[in-house]
Amino acid sequence: MQWRHIIKYLLLLMPLLWLRVALIFYALGLVYALLALARKAESLARITVPALWLGLTFHFVSLAELTLEQGHLTPSTHNHAESLLAFLVAAFFLAFWLKYRTVSPGIFVFPLVFLLTLLAAIGEQPQEFTSPLLRRGWIFVHVTLIFLGYAALFLSFVASMLYLWQERRLKSKNMGKWLRLPPLQVIDEIGYRALLLGFPFMTLGLIAGSIVAQEQFGAAFFHDPKIVLSIMVWIIYMVLLFTRWSAGWRGRKAAFLSTFAFIAAVGTWAANYLSGTHRFLGP
Amino acid sequence: MTFVLIGVNHKSAPVEVRERLAIPESRLADATARLMEFPGVVEGMILSTCNRVELIVNVSRADLDLRGFLREYFEADTDLLAGHLYEYREREAMRHIFRVAASLDSMIVGEPQVLGQVKAAYAVACGVGALHSQLHALVSRAFAVAKRVRTETAIGSSAVSVASAAVDLATQIFGSLSGKHVYLVGAGKMSELAARHLMAGGAEAIFVANRTHARALTLAEKFQGTAIRFEELYDTADRADIVITSTGSPRAIFRREHGERFLHRRKNRPMFFIDIAVPRDVDPEMNKLDGIFVYDIDDLQAVVSANVASREREAARADEIVEVELQRFVARLQTQEAAPTIVSLQEHLENIRQAELDRMRGRLGKLTAEQESAVEALTRGIINKVLHTPITAIKNAAGDPESNTVIDHVRRIFNLNPKNLNPKNQDPKNSSPKSLDSTSPNARPISADRLRNQKQEEPLREQEKKATPS
Numbered sequence: 001m002q003w004r005h006i007i008k009y010l011l012l013l014m015p016l017l018w019l020r021v022a023l024i025f026y027a028l029g030l031v032y033a034l035l036a037l038a039r040k041a042e043s044l045a046r047i048t049v050p051a052l053w054l055g056l057t058f059h060f061v062s063l064a065e066l067t068l069e070q071g072h073l074t075p076s077t078h079n080h081a082e083s084l085l086a087f088l089v090a091a092f093f094l095a096f097w098l099k100y101r102t103v104s105p106g107i108f109v110f111p112l113v114f115l116l117t118l119l120a121a122i123g124e125q126p127q128e129f130t131s132p133l134l135r136r137g138w139i140f141v142h143v144t145l146i147f148l149g150y151a152a153l154f155l156s157f158v159a160s161m162l163y164l165w166q167e168r169r170l171k172s173k174n175m176g177k178w179l180r181l182p183p184l185q186v187i188d189e190i191g192y193r194a195l196l197l198g199f200p201f202m203t204l205g206l207i208a209g210s211i212v213a214q215e216q217f218g219a220a221f222f223h224d225p226k227i228v229l230s231i232m233v234w235i236i237y238m239v240l241l242f243t244r245w246s247a248g249w250r251g252r253k254a255a256f257l258s259t260f261a262f263i264a265a266v267g268t269w270a271a272n273y274l275s276g277t278h279r280f281l282g283p
Numbered sequence: 284m285t286f287v288l289i290g291v292n293h294k295s296a297p298v299e300v301r302e303r304l305a306i307p308e309s310r311l312a313d314a315t316a317r318l319m320e321f322p323g324v325v326e327g328m329i330l331s332t333c334n335r336v337e338l339i340v341n342v343s344r345a346d347l348d349l350r351g352f353l354r355e356y357f358e359a360d361t362d363l364l365a366g367h368l369y370e371y372r373e374r375e376a377m378r379h380i381f382r383v384a385a386s387l388d389s390m391i392v393g394e395p396q397v398l399g400q401v402k403a404a405y406a407v408a409c410g411v412g413a414l415h416s417q418l419h420a421l422v423s424r425a426f427a428v429a430k431r432v433r434t435e436t437a438i439g440s441s442a443v444s445v446a447s448a449a450v451d452l453a454t455q456i457f458g459s460l461s462g463k464h465v466y467l468v469g470a471g472k473m474s475e476l477a478a479r480h481l482m483a484g485g486a487e488a489i490f491v492a493n494r495t496h497a498r499a500l501t502l503a504e505k506f507q508g509t510a511i512r513f514e515e516l517y518d519t520a521d522r523a524d525i526v527i528t529s530t531g532s533p534r535a536i537f538r539r540e541h542g543e544r545f546l547h548r549r550k551n552r553p554m555f556f557i558d559i560a561v562p563r564d565v566d567p568e569m570n571k572l573d574g575i576f577v578y579d580i581d582d583l584q585a586v587v588s589a590n591v592a593s594r595e596r597e598a599a600r601a602d603e604i605v606e607v608e609l610q611r612f613v614a615r616l617q618t619q620e621a622a623p624t625i626v627s628l629q630e631h632l633e634n635i636r637q638a639e640l641d642r643m644r645g646r647l648g649k650l651t652a653e654q655e656s657a658v659e660a661l662t663r664g665i666i667n668k669v670l671h672t673p674i675t676a677i678k679n680a681a682g683d684p685e686s687n688t689v690i691d692h693v694r695r696i697f698n699l700n701p702k703n704l705n706p707k708n709q710d711p712k713n714s715s716p717k718s719l720d721s722t723s724p725n726a727r728p729i730s731a732d733r734l735r736n737q738k739q740e741e742p743l744r745e746q747e748k749k750a751t752p753s
Contacts, residue, residue: 170456181455184458186458
């Protein structure tokens with residue numbers, strides 16, 4: 001019967017629809033971020049958090065439906081992966097809002113979340129990852145943990161940016177009419193907590209990944225550029241935490257280091273396109 | 284209805300005059316009751332704070348002189364008050380009370396106490412039954428305006444004293460001040476004040492070091508802190524998050540190398556130096572260290588004056604809000620006045636029509652139903668055509684500041700009894716019917732006295748200068 005096909009088709013479209021609704025709410029957040037830079041954010045601050053909640057809710061529905069539809073949890077397209085990463089970053093931001101009640105990170109978080117969601121929502125005819133690897137539980141664990149690590153690292157990077165910004169204001173003694181940033185020590189703590197939270201995810205994610213790879217490719221996987229970069233990022237991550245524990249590196253130094261770690265992580269993400277093991281285009 | 288506001292404030296009168304007129308809280312109710320007994324006063328409220336004494340009154344006679352009340356109540360010499368009193372009427376009086384409640388007329392613009400004081404005065408006036416509908420509406424509107432100003436402008440959000448600027452900066456560095464340690468190096472009024480502010484903000488332990496140890500001991504006792512010998516300063520300073528310096532030392536006490544040592548011992552936790560001394564106690568080089576923030580007295584002053592300037596900008600925005608609200612309030616009052624005028628105008632002409640019809644009926648003899656309705660239509664038609672222009676004029680005038688004049692003209696031309704128009708506005712103590720002319724603002728006699736008062740409004744500042752004892 002005709003209508004059955006239509007409904008089936010519509011059901012296929014639903015995740016995309018929810019994703020686009022989520023995108024609208026993230027766009028509201030983005031407007032906040034842009035207006036914050038134009039120094040008019042005070043009145044908009046109160047719409048940010050509701051927009052974030054609603055965006056996350058629709059985003060979650062979208063991801064859940066997509067998972068049901070394809071029958072397994074692992075992202076099966078680039079779009080899906082971007083959507084998942086955007087969701088995790090936004091969720092981390094919300095978690096930090098719940099603890100510290102500051103929307104300032106939104107200035108950086110919303111543009112990224114919006115961009116990733118936009119890519120996920122408008123990408124046409126996504127290229128499917130056809131590798132049978134994706135049907136296995138381990139790869140889901142690997143991807144999700146690594147993404148959690150990325151999200152945390154991004155938040156730590158955001159805190160670094162805010163730290164450097166606020167520090168500059170205080171040092172230059174020109175507070176100007178900028179929007180009120182969170183206190184320096186609070187930003188510092190946010191950055192540190194984000195690192196602390198992300199490190200175990202990253203570590204376990206790498207372990208899960210190497211288990212899969214060992215099984216699949218043997219020792220050869222170590223020559224893959226993405227994997228080399230990933231391990232580098234992990235080492236920077238560790239150095240960051242270690243210097244903080246031992247030498248009390250905080251503030252500007254920590255901010256620079258965490259920015260560096262983030263740039264390396266972005267490089268790792270980009271390396272998907274160079275990597276043999278991470279293209280998932282099937283045998 | 285006429286609102287009249289008379290009073291003195293910090294701008295118009297020196298403290299000797301203000302204290303002469305100040306009414307202590309305990310006597311405010313009594314004073315308000317006395318004000319209500321003053322002939323011509325319908326509603327009244329007295330606001331008495333250390334910066335102002337103001338009477339805001341709804342009077343039944345526009346030419347009522349409230350100076351009489353001041354003379355009577357304070358037994359004050361009018362000459363003493365002459366140069367210092369200001370008097371506002373109607374729109375100006377409403378604007379003034381809006382501005383006072385919104386803290387735009389305060390000595391420190393945006394300070395929050397004045398709204399509470401207006402609220403207290405309002406409560407007292409309510410308590411003695413001195414407020415009825417109109418003044419009540421005005422004062423509640425003033426509260427709403429004050430709230431709007433506070434939420435829509437940043438008038439009260441920035442620190443405008445050196446001590447509060449220091450606390451604000453400390454909060455921007457440390458977030459919560461609770462558990463933070465403050466170190467006072469050298470004793471002085473200003474540093475003591477800053478320390479007090481920081482303690483009020485939640486800072487906990489206080490250390491005091493001074494070249495004269497005895498002085499440190501007294502100060503430490505005052506704050507329930509710890510006195511530390513001056514020789515031990517460098518070994519102990521890293522325990523503090525906030526250091527306030529105000530010694531008379533000719534050269535800097537804290538230099539870059541000290542800062543580096545402190546940071547090392549503190550594992551780079553930030554430190555905030557507030558240097559109130561001149562010459563400076565903290566080498567400005569210290570500010571270049573990662574994690575140390577140094578503000579000297581000039582920096583703090585700069586923060587304060589930037590905040591003051593921003594408050595003034597905000598005050599300009601607040602004044603715009605006041606104007607909008609004033610316009611709205613006046614329009615509302617006028618619509619309330621316009622409606623009864625239209626009704627009584629219609630009633631007035633309808634009465635004439637009925638009377639004329641009754642008078643003519645005998646001459647017309649018996650009319651058919653058709654003729655009857657034709658006469659009805661004819662007479663009604665004339666009335667409606669005649670009324671059309673004045674009613675339109677009243678309606679148009681309702682939103683216009685000149686409306687009172689238009690409405691008064693209409694009332695006078697058609698000889699409409701004011702008693703029917705606005706029963707609330709009539710003086711309940713003065714029940715004898717008055718002619719309309721006496722209540723009309725246009726018809727009131729302009730006395731030489733009034734003219735003099737109006738002139739006094741303008742050169743207030745010059746007079747203030749002259750009046751200030753040199």
